[in-house]
Amino acid sequence: MSNPIGHTFMYNIIILFIVIVFAFLAGTLSYYKAFKINNRIVYIIEKYEGYNSLARKEIDEVLTTFGYDTDKRNLKCDEFYKGMQLVDDTTKNFRYCIYVDEDRTVNEYFVYGVKTYMTIELPIVSFIRIPIFTKTNQIYKFTSKAQPTNFER
Numbered sequence: 001m002s003n004p005i006g007h008t009f010m011y012n013i014i015i016l017f018i019v020i021v022f023a024f025l026a027g028t029l030s031y032y033k034a035f036k037i038n039n040r041i042v043y044i045i046e047k048y049e050g051y052n053s054l055a056r057k058e059i060d061e062v063l064t065t066f067g068y069d070t071d072k073r074n075l076k077c078d079e080f081y082k083g084m085q086l087v088d089d090t091t092k093n094f095r096y097c098i099y100v101d102e103d104r105t106v107n108e109y110f111v112y113g114v115k116t117y118m119t120i121e122l123p124i125v126s127f128i129r130i131p132i133f134t135k136t137n138q139i140y141k142f143t144s145k146a147q148p149t150n151f152e153r
Contacts, residue, residue: 027120031132034118037068038134041096041114049139051087051098051112063094068116075129077115082133084113095119109138 040062048055077097079086084099099113113135120128 027118030118030120031130033066033068034116034132037063037066037096038114038116038132040066041098041116042112042134042136045098045112045114045136046139050110051100059096060094063096068094075117081115082113084111087112109140111138112136 041059044055044058044062045051048058075095077086081097081099084101087098087100095117097115099115101111101113113133115131115133118130118132120130
């Protein structure tokens, strides 16, 4: 008589273990994809020495090829995030936000911040979104107040 009850309990433990392992794998893959997208956006901003129209165009192309999620449920970029100000509300096509450190713009360099989202959709919990934030290296301004020199002879 105790065998059927013992088997049922064992099956429940196995099913619970499988659910936990698959949830962990889904979370890990989602985090990897969001972190990879975040690093690629940072690379593009550093490549174009700031966030401009060329950087935005390449970011949109890269996100299209990577298959980054375009679902924008209740997504509004905060005006300020971790002491940085929003540069552009880029949520028109994809879910990412770009910030710039305003305190450092009076100095000789900018620091940009990129926020992407790791999303997990579950039938019971429905929708979980976790932000991932990365800062760029210092991007120096190469403008000078001195007049350009004419080297013609």
